[in-house]
Amino acid sequence: MALPLERLLAEGRDRWRRLDELLDVAAKAPAWELGPERMREIVRLYRLAAADLNRLVAATADPELIDPLNALVGRGYRFVYGARRVESFWGVRRLVRFFTREIPAGFRSGRRAVVVASLAFGAGALLGFGAVAVRPSFAEDLVPGEFFTSSPRERVAEIEKKEERIATVEQAADFGSQLYTHNIRVSFLAFCLAAATVVGGIWLLFWNGVILGAVAASYVLDGVGVFFVAWVGPHGALELPSIVFAGAAGLVLGRAFWFPGEVTRGAALRAAFPTVWRMLIGTSAALVLAGLIEGSFSQLSAKTVPYPLKIGVAIVLFVALSLFLFGRRAAAEGAGREGEAA
Amino acid sequence: MNRAIGVAGTWRAKRQIRTPEHVRVRLDPAGPGSRFLGLLVDFALILALTALASSALSKLLPKSLGTLAIATLSFVLTWVYHVGFEVRREGRTPGKAMLGLRVVDARGLPLSLEQSFVRNVGRVLDFAPVLYGLGGLVALLDRDGRRLGDLLADTLVVRDEGNSRRRMAAANLPETLRRQGQAPVDPELARLARHRLSLDERELVVALVRRADKLDPRARYDLFEQAGQHFRRKLVLDLPHLSGEALVRALALAIAATGTRR
Numbered sequence: 001m002a003l004p005l006e007r008l009l010a011e012g013r014d015r016w017r018r019l020d021e022l023l024d025v026a027a028k029a030p031a032w033e034l035g036p037e038r039m040r041e042i043v044r045l046y047r048l049a050a051a052d053l054n055r056l057v058a059a060t061a062d063p064e065l066i067d068p069l070n071a072l073v074g075r076g077y078r079f080v081y082g083a084r085r086v087e088s089f090w091g092v093r094r095l096v097r098f099f100t101r102e103i104p105a106g107f108r109s110g111r112r113a114v115v116v117a118s119l120a121f122g123a124g125a126l127l128g129f130g131a132v133a134v135r136p137s138f139a140e141d142l143v144p145g146e147f148f149t150s151s152p153r154e155r156v157a158e159i160e161k162k163e164e165r166i167a168t169v170e171q172a173a174d175f176g177s178q179l180y181t182h183n184i185r186v187s188f189l190a191f192c193l194a195a196a197t198v199v200g201g202i203w204l205l206f207w208n209g210v211i212l213g214a215v216a217a218s219y220v221l222d223g224v225g226v227f228f229v230a231w232v233g234p235h236g237a238l239e240l241p242s243i244v245f246a247g248a249a250g251l252v253l254g255r256a257f258w259f260p261g262e263v264t265r266g267a268a269l270r271a272a273f274p275t276v277w278r279m280l281i282g283t284s285a286a287l288v289l290a291g292l293i294e295g296s297f298s299q300l301s302a303k304t305v306p307y308p309l310k311i312g313v314a315i316v317l318f319v320a321l322s323l324f325l326f327g328r329r330a331a332a333e334g335a336g337r338e339g340e341a342a
Numbered sequence: 343m344n345r346a347i348g349v350a351g352t353w354r355a356k357r358q359i360r361t362p363e364h365v366r367v368r369l370d371p372a373g374p375g376s377r378f379l380g381l382l383v384d385f386a387l388i389l390a391l392t393a394l395a396s397s398a399l400s401k402l403l404p405k406s407l408g409t410l411a412i413a414t415l416s417f418v419l420t421w422v423y424h425v426g427f428e429v430r431r432e433g434r435t436p437g438k439a440m441l442g443l444r445v446v447d448a449r450g451l452p453l454s455l456e457q458s459f460v461r462n463v464g465r466v467l468d469f470a471p472v473l474y475g476l477g478g479l480v481a482l483l484d485r486d487g488r489r490l491g492d493l494l495a496d497t498l499v500v501r502d503e504g505n506s507r508r509r510m511a512a513a514n515l516p517e518t519l520r521r522q523g524q525a526p527v528d529p530e531l532a533r534l535a536r537h538r539l540s541l542d543e544r545e546l547v548v549a550l551v552r553r554a555d556k557l558d559p560r561a562r563y564d565l566f567e568q569a570g571q572h573f574r575r576k577l578v579l580d581l582p583h584l585s586g587e588a589l590v591r592a593l594a595l596a597i598a599a600t601g602t603r604r
Contacts, residue, residue, distance in 0.1 A: 027432060050365040057366070060545055064552055067370075074359075074367045074450060078432070081362070082452040170406040177413035184417070185466060192467035195494050253460070253494060266448060266496045273456035273495075280463065 005059045012052045016072055019045035023075055046076035098278075099285070106278025107245070107325040110252045117194075117248035120202045121240075124209020125216075132217035142214035152222040160301050172296035180291025183239060184284050187246035191280060194250025198258060205247045212240070230307040233314030235294035238321060242286045249279035286321065293317075357486055357498070359450040369450055370501045371486040374478060376441045377499055381474075383437030388423050392416040421462060428458040434502070444502040445492075457495040464491020532596035534577045543576075544597050551594040554587070566590055 022042050026034055053073045056066055107114065131138045194201020219228035253269065253276045260268035297305070297313070357369045396412040403411055427435040432452055433445035445461070447453045453461075468477025468489045477489035486498055535544070550569060554562055563586075570586025573579065573593060581589060 047363060050361060050363040053367070054365050060541075064549065070368050071370075073361070073365060074369065077359070077361050077367060077450055078446065078452055168406070170409065173406055173410035174413070177410045177417075181413060181417040188463050188466040189470075192464055192490070192494075195464075196467060196490055257494060269494070269496045273454070273460065277456040277459055280459070 005056075005065075008052065008055055008059060009065070012049070012056075012069070015045055016049055016052070016069060019049055019076060020072055023072075023079055026079060042076070043080055046073070046080050049073050049076060098281075103278045103282040103285075104325050104327075106275045107282060110248055110275045110279055111326065113248040113251040113255070114245065116202075116251060117205055117244045120205040120247075121209040121244050124206035124211075125213035126209075128210035128213025128215075129217040130213070131210075132214045133221065136218065136221055139214055139218045142210060143218065144211065152219045152228075153224050156219075156224045156227045160303065172292075172299075174295075175299075176292040176295025178291075179294050180288045183242070183287045183291055187243055187283055187287060188280075190243055191246045191250040191253075194247045195253040195257065196250075198251065198254040201247045201250045201254065205244060208243060226307055226311075227302075229314070230302075230310040231298060233311055234298045234317065235290045237314040237318035238286045238290035239294065241318070241321060242283045242290060245279055245283045245286075249276045249283065252276050252279070282325070357448075367450065369446070369486075369498060371488075372443045372499045372501050374481050374487055376443060376501075377481075377487075378474070378478075380435070380437035380441040380443050383440055384423065384435050385437075387436055388420055391423070392419055395419070424462045424465075425455070425458045428453060428462075429455050438499070439502075442502045443499050445497050445499050448496045448498045453495070453497050457497055461491040461495035461497050464489070464494050467491075528592060528596065531592055534579075535593055535596040538577055539593075539597075543573075547573075547590055547593050547597060550590055562587070 019042065022038060022045065025038070026042060049069065050073050053066075053069050056069055060066065128142055131142065190201060190204050193204055216225070216228055216232075219225055253272050256268035256272040257265060263271075297310070300310075357371065358366045359369060360366050392415070395415055399411050399415065400408045424435060428445050431439070434443070438444060445453055445458070447457060465477070468474055468480070468491055470476050474489070477491070480493070481487045481489045484493070488498060492498060539547075546569060550565060554566075557565065567586035570584075570589045573589060574581075579589070584592065
């Protein structure tokens with residue numbers, strides 16, 4: 001049974017307009033300001049409009065008539081069925097819980113991807129190191145121009161002889177902020193590549209490992225391996241895992257995207273979002289810290305800070321990061337689920 | 343672009359959601375052009391905000407802290423701007439609002455914080471190699487015009503329904519038609535229209551007349567001539583003095599007079 005089109009339009013017009021107005025109000029005001037009365041009215045009018053849309057579609061195919069009502073019902077649907085976060089993200093306690101519990105929980109639920117990403121990076125590093133150790137001329141091909149110095153030893157001697165490159169807080173802050181904004185961008189790129197292609201992300205991690213291994217080998221071969229560790233270590237202890245983590249987060253999402261299994265792709269992606277988002281925020285935070293260290297502490301030469309201290313700091317940072325993210329398995333697993341529920 | 347004509351219209355309109363009331367609601371994906379313009383507006387706003395904030399910060403803070411704060415702020419602004427507006431304003435950044443666009447979850451629901459974050463992080467790859475080259479290419483290939491970030495976050499940019507009220511007021515069928523022509527209704531034509539035309543055909547007539555002004559002149563002529571031919575044959579009319587458009591308009595008046603009934 002179809003109502004005559006005209007009567008449907010005449011009947012519906014007023015209540016559609018009212019629903020439209022109410023939704024306008026609702027978009028601007030928070031739920032408690034709207035009040036239960038108007039809330040109920042929205043739901044009632046939405047149901048009516050939905051039924052009207054069904055009848056209208058049965059009666060006509062004219063998009064000029066259907067489109068406005070279609071849009072209105074879509075808008076009502078979003079309002080009525082869109083789940084809203086009751087809790088604000090920005091409370092202090094919420095933020096503390098996010099950083100101390102939910103981020104580690106995210107990393108733990110993505111730990112398999114972290115292992116895969118670490119293996120790719122580690123394999124690359126070993127290969128790069130091995131290749132240069134076996135035949136030093138490989139260094140020219142593997143190491144990008146800006147890092148390639150014909151003799152690491154001379155470079156180290158030069159750095160140790162000259163004034164400190166980073167002499168003031170100002171320079172350190174400037175350099176540090178440049179570094180971490182750049183590094184976060186790079187880690188986001190690694191994330192995207194891994195998520196969109198899976199293979200691309202693994203390749204990127206592997207290749208970065210090769211470069212690091214090759215640079216390390218050329219320093220070690222020239223007898224200045226300790227300098228290298230002291231130079232890269234303090235920030236590298238956070239920065240290198242961060243790139244691996246970003247790639248791992250991408251692998252988690254890429255797996256959901258390409259291999260959703262028995263659920264739909266959308267459902268698989270939505271299940272992966274909490275893990276991915278926590279891992280990426282954690283990674284970005286670690287990169288900010290790493291950038292600040294790289295801009296200051298890492299650049300200091302042995303005149304100011306002895307190598308053992310720098311290497312010690314590197315070890316402490318790496319152990320602390322690993323323990324923080326993966327250490328408290330049994331105790332924090334419950335907290336992770338709690339975070340999931342929230 | 344008018345959705346009823348053109349190939350893009352037919353394949354773009356396929357994404358539907360089914361509400362728990364068993365009503366199918368169509369989501370209307372936005373085109374790459376308007377999205378790019380919206381992005382330009384947002385980009386300009388971010389630049390302006392950054393410039394404003396950094397000039398204020400450099401006056402307030404000592405220089406050593408100032409550089410750090412400005413670099414951080416400009417970086418944070420680019421990300422927080424998109425995510426913040428999309429989550430707080432139901433998927434509308436100022437640029438999107440200006441262009442009448444909105445980001446929604448692909449299920450037609452509001453997008454979540456995580457989704458907004460993922461789709462915006464995706465910009466890093468979408469932007470490559472220059473000016474959204476990759477994202478644009480993916481959007482052209484995707485049925486719903488989604489860039490990589492949207493695919494990964496399962497979100498969709500839709501044409502917004504903000505002007506639905508204005509359009510709803512215009513959805514007054516007979517009045518619109520009567521206003522368009524003052525000529526008296528031919529009773530014979532009215533009888534034919536009532537008895538011999540199918541619902542689809544009456545709609546075709548109505549739709550053509552309603553949209554005549556928006557059509558390209560040549561397309562308008564061709565369409566009306568084709569439709570005129572069809573109705574001449576179907577209704578066995580011999581009205582050589584009427585152009586295709588005049589005939590269709592006369593039919594429209596007749597339909598308006600009798601009401602569109604089924």
